[in-house]
Amino acid sequence: VHGIVMDGKKGRNLLSKAAQCPFFIQPVFRGEGHFMIVSQFQTPNYFLLALLEDYKMDPAAAQPILTVSVFDDLAETKDVVLLRCDIINRGIEDDEGYKLCQNLINDYLEFEGVHMFNKKPDAFDVDEFVKEKEQKWNE
Numbered sequence: 001v002h003g004i005v006m007d008g009k010k011g012r013n014l015l016s017k018a019a020q021c022p023f024f025i026q027p028v029f030r031g032e033g034h035f036m037i038v039s040q041f042q043t044p045n046y047f048l049l050a051l052l053e054d055y056k057m058d059p060a061a062a063q064p065i066l067t068v069s070v071f072d073d074l075a076e077t078k079d080v081v082l083l084r085c086d087i088i089n090r091g092i093e094d095d096e097g098y099k100l101c102q103n104l105i106n107d108y109l110e111f112e113g114v115h116m117f118n119k120k121p122d123a124f125d126v127d128e129f130v131k132e133k134e135q136k137w138n139e
Helices: 008-020 052-057 094-110 112-119 126-137
Strands: 002-007 023-030 033-042 046-051 064-071 080-087
Touching: 002 008, 002 094, 008 064, 008 080, 008 094, 008 112, 023 094, 023 112, 023 126, 033 052, 046 052, 046 094, 064 094, 080 094, 094 112, 094 126
Parallel strands: none
Antiparallel strands: 002 080, 023 033, 033 046, 046 064, 064 080
């Protein structure tokens, strides 16, 4: 379990963008290769992350390996949003889960790639995206 604190405005922005564009992908790098995770936002405040291969076989049966819960109850009064990242499948290491959560948040706040993936999927370059993520993953 990991906790992340962000200011209220960023947290509300995250939820608004996720509601507009509920799907995204994230690579997880191990050794010389990687595998892909798909995230799906479910209103009002939850991201479910599953193996992309499982999702492609049967979206309804794909088991989440990680969840991110966004608690925005204090966004207005205290200007704070709390996030909880739960790793619910041992197929993901603790540090990988934290990186996935951070990358997901950053991608939604930057939004260009997320928007393109959801609204203009033909223009989204998966190979370039993976290459960029690999450089950041190892930092």
